[in-house]
Amino acid sequence: MIDGHGVTVLISSRNRPGLLADAVASVLEGSVRPDEIIVVDQSEEPNQQLAEMSPPIGVAFRYLHSDTVGISRSRNAAFSAASHPVVVVTDDDCLVDRAWLRTIVQSLIKAGDRAVITGRVLAGPAEEEGAFALSLHADEMPAEYTGQITVDPLATFNMAMWASTFAEVGSFDSRIGPGTRFPSSEDNDYGYRLLLAGYRIVFDPDAVVHHRSWRTGRNYVSVRYSYGRGQGGYYGKHLASRDWFMLVKAWHALRRRGHRMRQGDPRAILGEFAWIGGWAVGIGDWLLRPARRDERYARSDDGSRGW
Structure with a gap:
């Protein structure tokens, strides 16, 4: 628990077993650990190493292999399985800072029950020549967003929200996002729906994840x-x-x-x-x-x- 609140961390993955293992390890190596980690893996083959993993004492680890496709479906399955009132989300190609989990959860508690927290997303070092990362959020100043705005500030792979928020706003749109005909912007759509529902999106630059630069330059x-x-x-x-x-x-x-x-x-x-x-x-x-x-x-x- 963090400041008296149970915390679930969600991680989505598809066909990136090495990156997924590193992402899980980075969460477990944090200054505090979540009460629960849920991995929804849409890979063609199950990840036996993670399926059989023995988590540290005090951390419930649930590996869910799914035959669905699409990150929105993965997020919906993960939220539906979460057991705790605070839900924190990252992805398999991210590495989280050691203080990330404590920082983003404390920011959510401070912001209250009508807020969602997002944080900085920095590019990791190139993992081969010409490799790159997109969807970066490198601002260093805190910010708060309400109502209809011309930007889309929510990065759902660096996000904390209350489970009750997901229950109110509803599922991610499974027609949008990687794995669909419209292969991005499920986070933009969900952030826009949050704002229309009267929630605040709070950007905390101290909650940092590193988006790994694994995509090759030719792509x-x-x-x-x-x-x-x-x-x-x-x-x-x-x-x-x-x-x-x-x-x-x-x-x-x-x-x-x-x-x-x-x-x-x-x-x-x-x-x-x-x-x-x-x-x-x-x-x-x-x-x-x-x-x-x-x-x-x-x-x-x-x-x-x-x-």
Whole structure:
């Protein structure tokens, strides 16, 4: 327990057994340990090492091998299995700081029952030449977000929330996120729904995870396209329900793409063009082909490991 509250840590994985083992180890090596760790593994083959792992005394370890595909389905299964009122989430390609769990849980307790906490996501060292990590949140100043805003601040692989919040707001949308036709932005969608439901998203820069730089440079453009396509699906979903604020968000998103292009890095410019192309395709696919929203990919669009 941390400050009198039971804590469950959730970790999602697919076909990355080595990264998953490292992620679990980093949680267990923290300055405090959770009461429970739940791993939902959508890998084609079960991870026997983790399935048979003997956890430290005081930590309940539950390894759930699932034949589903998609990180949203994985998150939903993990939340449904959680036994404690505080739920903290990370992913298999993240390593958490030693003080991460204590910091993010104490931040949640301080913020109260109408808040969700997210934290800094920094790139780990390149694990081969040209490798990279995306979805970084490197700001050093605390921040708080409420209502309809033009950014999407929630990183669900560095997040703490109350189990009661998940019960109120509902499941992650299984049509969006890695492993689906719209292979990103399940976190953006969930964060937006939290804000619409009146919750605050609190950014605590002291809660740090390192997003491992394992993706190879040759996949950079295809990954950016996939991220854009997922964002397009997320925008299309809310536009289809006549949420016209998404047009404001779209304008600001395109301005951010333009700002990054003006920085002059050729690879970044190509990646932003790929993002815009994927974004346009994702919006169109959601709005024009609704019957296909539930189709799933068995792997990520870029052909890399995992979703």
